[in-house]
Amino acid sequence: xxxxxxxxxxxxxxxxxxxxxxxxxxxxxxxxxxxxxxxxxxxxxxxxxxxxxxxxxxxxxxxxxxxxxxxxxxxxxxxxxxxxxxxxxxxxxxxxxxxxxxxxxxxxxxxxxxxxxxxxxxxxxxxxxxxxxxxxxxxxxxxxxxxxxxx
Amino acid sequence: xxxxxxxxxxxxxxxxxxxxxxxxxxxxxxxxxxxxxxxxxxxxxxxxxxxxxxxxxxxxxxxxxxxxxxxxxxxxxxxxxxxxxxxxxxxxxxxxxxxxxxxxxxxxxxxxxxxxx
Amino acid sequence: xxxxxxxxxxxxxxxxxxxxxxxxxxxxxxxxxxxxxxxxxxxxxxxxxxxxxxxxxxxxxxxxxxxxxxxxxxxxxxxxxxxxxxxxxxxxxxxxxxxxxxxxxxxxxxxxxxxxxxxxxxxxxxxxxxxxxxxxxxxxxxxxxxxxxxxxxxxxxxxxxxxxxxxxxxxxxxxxxxxxxx
Numbered sequence: 001x002x003x004x005x006x007x008x009x010x011x012x013x014x015x016x017x018x019x020x021x022x023x024x025x026x027x028x029x030x031x032x033x034x035x036x037x038x039x040x041x042x043x044x045x046x047x048x049x050x051x052x053x054x055x056x057x058x059x060x061x062x063x064x065x066x067x068x069x070x071x072x073x074x075x076x077x078x079x080x081x082x083x084x085x086x087x088x089x090x091x092x093x094x095x096x097x098x099x100x101x102x103x104x105x106x107x108x109x110x111x112x113x114x115x116x117x118x119x120x121x122x123x124x125x126x127x128x129x130x131x132x133x134x135x136x137x138x139x140x141x142x143x144x145x146x147x148x149x150x151x
Numbered sequence: 152x153x154x155x156x157x158x159x160x161x162x163x164x165x166x167x168x169x170x171x172x173x174x175x176x177x178x179x180x181x182x183x184x185x186x187x188x189x190x191x192x193x194x195x196x197x198x199x200x201x202x203x204x205x206x207x208x209x210x211x212x213x214x215x216x217x218x219x220x221x222x223x224x225x226x227x228x229x230x231x232x233x234x235x236x237x238x239x240x241x242x243x244x245x246x247x248x249x250x251x252x253x254x255x256x257x258x259x260x261x262x263x264x265x266x267x268x
Numbered sequence: 269x270x271x272x273x274x275x276x277x278x279x280x281x282x283x284x285x286x287x288x289x290x291x292x293x294x295x296x297x298x299x300x301x302x303x304x305x306x307x308x309x310x311x312x313x314x315x316x317x318x319x320x321x322x323x324x325x326x327x328x329x330x331x332x333x334x335x336x337x338x339x340x341x342x343x344x345x346x347x348x349x350x351x352x353x354x355x356x357x358x359x360x361x362x363x364x365x366x367x368x369x370x371x372x373x374x375x376x377x378x379x380x381x382x383x384x385x386x387x388x389x390x391x392x393x394x395x396x397x398x399x400x401x402x403x404x405x406x407x408x409x410x411x412x413x414x415x416x417x418x419x420x421x422x423x424x425x426x427x428x429x430x431x432x433x434x435x436x437x438x439x440x441x442x443x444x445x446x447x448x449x450x
Contacts (some may be wrong), residue, residue, distance in 0.1 A: 153377050154380070155275075155369070155372045155373050155376070155377035155378065156273070157364065157381060158277065158353070158368065158369055158372045158376065159313075159369060159372065159378065160276040160277075161274070161362060162279065162365055162368035163280060163361075163365060164276075164279055164280055164283055165364070166360065166361035166365060167280065167284060167287060167361070167405045168281045168283070168289065168421060169357065169360055169361070169364070170354075170357035170358065170360065170361055171286075171287045171357075172357075173353040173354070173356050173357040173360065174353035174354035174356075175287070175349060175351075175353075175435045176349060176350055177276060177292070179292050179295070179296075179333070180273060180287065180292075180295065182333070183286050183287070183295055183296070183299050183317045184287065184335075186285045186299055186303075186329065187286065187287075187299065187302060190279075190302060190306050191317075193306070193322075194279075194306060194309065194361055195383065197309075197310055197313050197318060198313065198314050198379065199317070199376070200313070201313045201314065201379065201382065202380060202382055202384075203294075203380035203381070204352070205314055206314060206315040207315065207316055208314075208390075208402070208403035208404055209401060209403065209404075210389060210394070210395055210401040210403070211416055212401070214417040218391035218392045219391075220389045220402065222313070222314045222315070222382070222437045223384050223387050223408060224318055224387060224390050224391060224403045224404050224407055225313045225386065225387035225390060226298045227318050227404045227407075228404050228407040228412060228415070229274060229318060229415070230410065231318055231321055231404065231408060232313075232319050232415055232418075232419040233319055233417060234318070234321050234322055234325050235321070235325065235419065236419055236422050236423065236426075237422065238325045238329055238390070239422065239423050239426035240272070240426055241332070241429065242332055242426065242430055243331055243426050243430055243433070245332055245333065245389075246405075246429070246433040246434055247432070247433060250433055250434070255344050257379075258312050261350065263427045
């Protein structure tokens with residue numbers, strides 16, 4: 001455990017990270033939820049959320065974020081995103097076709113709750129992109145670091 | 152000729168990426184070449200979509216924005232997906248490079264060929 | 269549009285530096301410059317969605333490139349060029365630029381005047397058809413959601429590919445970790 005404390009960057013970086021990671025996460029969620037109103041959307045928001053976890057991992061070293069999100073959990077979340085996206089697409093077949101926007105008449109354009117299934121699809125895409133990229137990061141970097149320490 | 156100048160500069164950028172892929176021996180430099188060529192392709196699609204004096208393709212609640220004044224939104228949508236795919240393929244190339252390094256102990260592709268032969 | 273040309277020049281200079289510099293860390297940082305300049309160009313070309321995505325993706329790409337490969341001390345120096353490949357590359361560069369000038373000036377509509385024969389439909393119908401004020405969002409998630417489905421498939425395949433390529437290392441790692449723990 002003491003090894004875990006030695007890893008990572010200096011106290012300044014750790015403190016700043018502790019203060020800002022929540023804000024970065026919040027910004028990512030904002031970008032996702034307002035994807036149908038303002039610039040952004042599932043792709044950018046998902047990458048920002050992945051970046052928040054990557055930031056945690058880089059600042060605290062080793063597997064700080066891997067405790068919250070293990071490799072298995074990233075796989076689960078990514079599959080959840082894919083299943084959610086496909087379910088929304090298949091539900092549209094009941095109303096008119098694959099990817100039919102069946103919730104569309106609810107809400108006025110410009111409101112947060114509007115545009116039918118587009119916000120839901122944004123959430124699905126963000127889960128998929130964020131979890132996928134964080135899984136790649138864990139595989140490429142955290143495991144690699146263990147290897148270089150072993151040698 | 153001036154009307155086509157951004158396209159030509161974009162093509163030069165793409166050629167620099169291709170040159171790196173063809174000529175470099177270090178595998179990291181080859182990955183960087185792939186990344187640069189990919190940026191050039193994305194840039195070309197967005198350059199094609201630009202309209203002089205156009206607005207970005209977002210409507211507003213408080214302001215009247217004419218649909219005719221917008222830039223072409225379709226290439227933006229294509230590029231948006233292309234960027235994320237590019238990151239994923241770059242990560243895959245990095246994974247291949249790491250495995251090659253683990254096997255041969257070098258990033259030099261010419262030396263890898265010698266070891267195999 | 270002078271700032272567009274300045275930024276394009278910066279991108280080309282950054283690309284040349286990234287290709288030719290000997291230190292690999294400098295090369296990766298130069299590619300970061302190219303990506304950030306690209307993000308500002310997207311903003312100038314009225315594509316805020318693409319600019320936002322590009323800037324975050326660029327950061328992730330630079331982190332991956334630096335942390336995954338360059339912590340090996342041996343890999344700090346690049347190993348030069350292949351003469352034949354360099355010759356072919358320069359030949360390709362010349363041919364590509366000549367072909368670009370010929371083709372663009374004959375076939376493509378000039379910069380700043382898009383044709384928009386197909387995509388005129390989207391801004392006109394986006395609000396009534398989908399209710400989304402962001403037209404790009406309505407295209408990628410409603411009109412052309414098949415594109416996004418294909419993108420999700422490619423991303424999934426790439427993640428699976430990375431996991432497969434790195435797998436045997438991962439298994440050994442877990443065993444080692446357990447041994448250390450015990």
